[in-house]
Amino acid sequence: MIALPVLAGTVWAYAGERAALSALAGAALVFVVLTVGLLGITAVVLGPAATSMAGAGVVYLGQLILVVAAVLALRGADWLDGRPFALSAIAQTLVMQVGQVVGYVRARHEVAPGSLDRGGAS
Template sequence: MTTPPRRTPVQGMRRGVLACGLFGTLALTVVGALAKGSDGALSALAGALLAFVVILVGLLAITVIVDGDPAVSMAGAGVVYLGQLILLVGALLALHGASWLDGEITAFSAVVATVLLQAGQVTGYVRSRHVIYPQAGRA
């Protein structure tokens, strides 16, 4: 008799990130265009897509962590979150001197997109059905 595969919250988190990421990227690009024209739209799009990619890569890492030992999954997810923020700030600092981007719009867009993406990720986690402590029923 085989045990059924463990349900993880990652699929719900992915749905939340994709929904918020697509909506947020579109909305922030429009706001950037209204604020500073085509340069603002490009800068807002760059910031939002940067945050979107960083959060999606973090979800891949969380998938690996959740498949491992359940006792360390929350600590591992915390490390991934911290790594995402460090990577995002590093990328923004690297793009700071780019002449083709408006730094303020890019940074604003990246910060707002990160908050939206994290809200989508948390909402997906909360709404997903998964076992909190899989060893609870075993003796």
């Protein structure tokens, strides 16, 4: 969430208000879509294990459809500047993906004592 004002502020400093508004829109779009997708994946994981991969694929496809639909809906907007929109959407995606990976790694716990040791021979 911190990336939203940082991205918009950075773009504002370089390209002005219109570009900053476009950057904020791109980052906010990705933030909302990926957050909804994260909630969807959580629901899928809580369900039967046999359908987890298929459910994850459906969630991912849904995220892509939502982003494409939003881009198509916004492409005719007079206030939208395409380059800052796209760059901030990409940056927001990277920030959120890194955050999710870090969260996943921190949330792991040992199932069996010593199972996460990397120093020993396998």
